[in-house]
Amino acid sequence: NRRIVLAAHPRGLPTPQDFRLEDAPMPAPAEGQILLRTLYLSLDPYMRNLMDAVGPVYAEAVKPGETMVGGTVSRVVASRHPDFKPGELVLGNAGWQTHALSDGEGLVRLGEVERPSLALGGLGMPGFTAYVGLFDIGQPRAGETVVVAAASGAVGSVVGQLARLRDARVVGIASGADKCRQVVEELGFDACLDRREPDLAGRLAAACPDGIDVYFENVGGEVFDAVLPLLNIGARVPVCGVIAHYNDDAPPPGPDRLAGAMTAILQKRIRVQGFVILDHYADRYEEFRREMGQWVDEGRIRLREDVVDGLGAAPEAFIGLLQGRNHGKLVVRVAAD
Ligand code: NDP
Numbered sequence: 001n002r003r004i005v006l007a008a009h010p011r012g013l014p015t016p017q018d019f020r021l022e023d024a025p026m027p028a029p030a031e032g033q034i035l036l037r038t039l040y041l042s043l044d045p046y047m048r049n050l051m052d053a054v055g056p057v058y059a060e061a062v063k064p065g066e067t068m069v070g071g072t073v074s075r076v077v078a079s080r081h082p083d084f085k086p087g088e089l090v091l092g093n094a095g096w097q098t099h100a101l102s103d104g105e106g107l108v109r110l111g112e113v114e115r116p117s118l119a120l121g122g123l124g125m126p127g128f129t130a131y132v133g134l135f136d137i138g139q140p141r142a143g144e145t146v147v148v149a150a151a152s153g154a155v156g157s158v159v160g161q162l163a164r165l166r167d168a169r170v171v172g173i174a175s176g177a178d179k180c181r182q183v184v185e186e187l188g189f190d191a192c193l194d195r196r197e198p199d200l201a202g203r204l205a206a207a208c209p210d211g212i213d214v215y216f217e218n219v220g221g222e223v224f225d226a227v228l229p230l231l232n233i234g235a236r237v238p239v240c241g242v243i244a245h246y247n248d249d250a251p252p253p254g255p256d257r258l259a260g261a262m263t264a265i266l267q268k269r270i271r272v273q274g275f276v277i278l279d280h281y282a283d284r285y286e287e288f289r290r291e292m293g294q295w296v297d298e299g300r301i302r303l304r305e306d307v308v309d310g311l312g313a314a315p316e317a318f319i320g321l322l323q324g325r326n327h328g329k330l331v332v333r334v335a336a337d
Contacts, residue, residue, distance in 0.1 A: 134146075
């Protein structure tokens with residue numbers, strides 16, 4: 001059994017030295033347990049928050065020496081559990097390792113599906129995040145302007161396509177010409193701006209002549225600065241993530257702009273609402289699975305994955321995610337089957 005543990009709490013952007021690959025004996029299931037072989041491991045931005053000494057309020061931090069946590073699609077290899085049979089595919093949280101023991105708690109059977117890894121992306125947590133954040137909080141109406149950054153990523157790509165299904169006008173922001181082209185040509189966004197080119201604020205204003213009604217916040221930082229002056233009266237801002245700040249180890253330099261932001265929120269009656277997707281599974285997950293499954297089957301929502309091979313590639317791929325090197329939902333193919 002191979003696993004990747006946290007070697008040290010990162011300072012700023014993680015480095016490969018913050019992770020350690022370890023080999024351990026293959027675990028054997030006790031009565032009531034099953035042994036899982038990881039096929040796909042999901043790499044997600046929240047993992048950066050779990051690597052800090054004090055983790056986020058919604059989850060426990062990973063301590064040095066502990067296996068990195070993460071969502072997985074696994075094959076049951078051996079079972080001493082009455083409800084699981086060898087060969088079954090399950091969605092779970094086995095973390096960054098090739099094999100894991102489970103007592104079955106929290107495992108979801110996937111059946112034999114064509115692209116099991118989608119259960120970690122558009123048909124799973126990130127897709128669900130887009131669905132709840134956009135529909136329940138953002139509430140876009142036909143003809144309104146929706147802006148989302150990290151637009152080619154796991155969450156953003158679905159946000160934009162869902163907003164198009166509601167007949168909103170969608171402007172994405174991403175890094176690089178390739179991603180921007182794909183977001184417009186394959187995902188059907190109305191426009192996409194390269195965040196690394198100069199004058200994002202000016203280009204965004206030009207791309208949103210009627211202002212912004214829904215800003216789906218994935219990144220914070222300079223993108224939020226460009227968005228804020230364009231928000232319309234009554235705008236909605238679902239706050240999903242602030243990935244531009246996950247590696248901050250000090251407050252950003254420059255003047256304190258909080259007063260300006262609060263004044264805009266007040267005067268323009270903007271609704272800013274943070275959400276953590278874990279809270280919504282009980283109420284909304286079934287409906288999401290049904291609707292999204294149908295849209296994906298019908299080709300109305302397209303899901304692109306960025307698949308890297310082998311558990312050992314996970315640290316570099318994860319570091320790349322925090323720098324925008326992924327194009328689509330980032331997953332590690334840990335084993336072929
Ligand atoms: P993505 O697949 O979108 O990958 C992350 C992307 O973020 C990168 O590809 C990059 O896109 C962008 N990015 C990275 N650094 C910066 C930066 N400094 N400034 C601007 N953009 C940056 O990841 P996900 O779709 O999984 O996650 C998107 C957001 O959603 C994250 O903030 C994440 O934490 C959040 N999230 C929140 C959940 C919740 O429950 N609230 C649940 C799931 C995700 P590019 O270079 O193209 O701009």
